[in-house]
Amino acid sequence: MTEYTRKQQLLHADNVCLSYGHKPVLHNINFSIRNIVRPGVQQGQVVSLLGRSGIGKTQLFRLLAGLQQPTSGSITINGNKQVQAGDMGVVFQHYYLFEWKTIQQSLYMAAHQNPAIKGNEKAAVEKWAADFDITEALPCYPHQLSGGQRQRASIIQQLLKGSSFLLFDEPFSGLDVCVLDKVVNMLLQVSVSDELKTLIIVSHDIETSVAISDTVFILGKEPGEPGATIKKEIDLIERDLAWQKDIRRQKAFIDTLEEIKATL
Ligand SMILES: Nc1ncnc2c1ncn2[C@@H]1O[C@H](COP(=O)(O)OP(=O)(O)OP(=O)(O)O)[C@@H](O)[C@H]1O
Ligand SMILES: [Mg+2]
Incomplete structure (x- = not known):
């Protein structure tokens, strides 16, 4: 065991x-x-x-x-x-995202809340987006994403905050x-x-x-x-x-x- x-x-x-x-x-x-x-x-x-x-x-x-x-x-x-x-970090059932911000803007905002990645916010956002296969969705607004992409973006948003x-x-x-x-x-x-x-x-x-x-x-x-x-x-x-x-x-x-x- x-x-x-x-x-x-x-x-x-x-x-x-x-x-x-x-x-x-x-x-x-x-x-x-x-x-x-x-x-x-x-x-x-x-x-x-x-x-x-x-x-x-x-x-x-x-x-x-x-x-x-x-x-x-x-x-x-x-x-x-x-x-x-x-x-x-809270990921709701309906994957709440700021509808008036692009995914990239939302993720940067989350990254800025995390002192552990201060100065490396851009790299952190790009890394998680690549790992979770939503790089292409970064310039989009939430309504332009599929349900699965929204979910991943919402999870990354919470991850970046570092709780x-x-x-x-x-x-x-x-x-x-x-x-x-x-x-x-x-x-x-x-x-x-x-x-x-x-x-x-x-x-x-x-x-x-x-x-x-x-x-x-x-x-x-x-x-x-x-x-x-x-x-x-x-x-x-x-x-x-x-x-x-x-x-x-x-x-x-x-x-x-x-x-x-x-x-x-
Ligand atoms: N504001 C409220 N006032 C009164 N009862 C409520 C309120 N909010 C939730 N409940 C009750 O609490 C109970 C549990 O609801 P909850 O949403 O936690 O269920 P759940 O296990 O998450 O269900 P599901 O798997 O369908 O999501 C339900 O009987 C619901 O009616
Ligand atoms: Mg429930």
């Missing part, structure tokens, strides 16, 4: 509840994301939050992004810092097989770009999420319970299902998908 250790806590959700009036949506959400350390490999974290449609994934995404406060409980990052809007945490809402939905592969590879590439880089993927695409992640949390709700909660945590490294190519045909992978479906 691959050697690894889960070290310091990078993010912690502590008894997070969310209600709208008398309607509970999330109830006592508790989970932690720890820094995964592998000898000789710079390895970030890829975590998936899976659940049925309408269960509360996007609501939890908004809380994790600091865009909304929980009704009770707390979400902290890097020790004890309460998460706030702007702490995380350790990157949060994605349904990054695999509506993509054809070729683009899906491209996005998966792109996310994996990002996840090893820094030891502390942490990708949190909120999705109902179980197969793709499990194939790319090291840890899976399942959000679910039993009848009569006051909102959705974390039903199960699956350590994919322990099962030897993380960081491997061509994992999808392995029996342990297929069994894990079945186990998740049964929990949803």
